[in-house]
Amino acid sequence: MSLKAVFSKHTLHFKFEAGTSRGVLTEKDSYFIKIFDTENPHVFGLGECAPLKGLSIDDRPDFELQLLSICEYFNTLDLEVFSWNLSIILDQVLDKSFPSIVFGFETAMLDLLNGGKRVIYDNGFHQNQRNLPINGLIWMGDKEFMLRQIDEKLAAGYTTIKMKVGAIDFEKECELLGYIRKHFSKDEITLRVDANGAFGFDTALEKLKRLSEYELHSIEQPIKQGNTEIMAELCQTSPLPIALDEELIGMKEYPEKYKLLKKIMPQYIILKPSLVGGFQQCREWIENANRLKIGWWMTSALESNVGLNAITQFAAEFANPLPQGLGTGQLYHNNIPSPLVIEKGFMTYQAEKPWDLSILNFLV
Structure with a gap:
């Protein structure tokens, strides 16, 4: 054996x-x-x-x-x-x-x-006893494309919307956020934005102040990772809660995770198992975040339904009420068919829908 x-x-x-x-x-x-x-x-x-x-x-x-x-x-x-x-x-x-x-x-x-049945964690999610709230992701593009995505997500029943920012004109991005807020209050629709490190050091705080006018939940990674001093200052002075994302990449040992979080003291961290090294590493981040009273949620890193299934089952191991960033399974023409189904802003596991791994060609 x-x-x-x-x-x-x-x-x-x-x-x-x-x-x-x-x-x-x-x-x-x-x-x-x-x-x-x-x-x-x-x-x-x-x-x-x-x-x-x-x-x-x-x-x-x-x-x-x-x-x-x-x-x-x-x-x-x-x-x-x-x-x-x-x-x-x-x-x-x-x-x-x-x-x-x-x-x-x-x-x-x-x-x-767990028997080779795509059961990573046998919990309430896999047993179809618990559904996980997720955010609807708005991808960058021209204003009309992004507006169309917003309307589609709202019509689909999402109550948390996450919008990518930092690529098109900042004023147009603010107009899109204003469009949502014109129709929905913060109690009706939660708004998150993700800058992927796009803001310059000299303009970041000004943009954070402007974005806070739209009563956003948080912003992910406003400046490029690796600029610890500036990020720490932003987290202390920003009127908008900041979530670290790319900042966590490359941190392999437990003590350095705690040191980074204690130095920057963000309001949230975002965990992508593919980028931080799996669930064991995620547990270390979560433990350190809990010690420092920092919130967290899980996000997929554009995996297929195979990786997405694993991350969703892991997220369901915790009593975390925050919407997770797990809505990427619908991105692809040729994803692996699975029991994962999104309904009205919730990820569900419908066991009657089978896994179909026929498109994966293993040598053995």
Whole structure:
């Protein structure tokens, strides 16, 4: 008895040009990890490694070769996985320099431990006893495109809207926020914005003051990550709550997580397991945030339904009432069919809808 890992590459194609302050996305590569016991290969765990171009620390030209090397090394170790040794494997076998690979392996091993049925955490969400509130995401584009998205999300029943800012003219972005506030109060619709680090140091506070006029819930990453002193000052002086996102990338050890949060003291942090290194790392961030009374929520990093399913089940492990950023499963023409369904701003798990993994071509 020993575990074996193989992977399959699948390119996801967006239904539209998805604009961010870092550019426009039309497709995204994901690598799916399959882990199984050689004596029972038909039962397998499935995970997803999905680094984000230009953002993940493991976004590098040789990613696929590195993934192959990690799988080959993993396959030489004659491992078995149990609940008690999973954390040991994650710490001592996998390289933290590849957070999306750690996330993929962690998900696949948790799935295998639960019988290879895409059950990562067997909780109320998977059992269809609890639905998770999520925000509706408005992608960047021209004003008309963004306005159309806003209307669609409001018509679909979302009560929390998240809008990307920082790419088009700032005044036009304010007009869009004003359009929502003209029709819905903050008690009716919660508004979040995400700058992806687009604001300049000299104009950030001025823009935060302007945005606060629209009674926003928060802004994600107003300036580029790595500018700790300036970010700390903004968090102290901004009239608008600030959430750290990209700032968390690359922080691998528990003490440095606490040091960063204590230094900056944001109002919120946002956790993307593919970017921070999986659920074990997320738990460390959550524990540190709780110690400092900092709020948090989970966000997907444009994974397919495989990764999204895992993140949603993990989020359901906590009694966190905040809407999660988990509405990205509808982005792709060729996503993996799954039981995940969004209804009126809630992520639901409808077990009667089967998983269809036929588009994933594993070598074994």
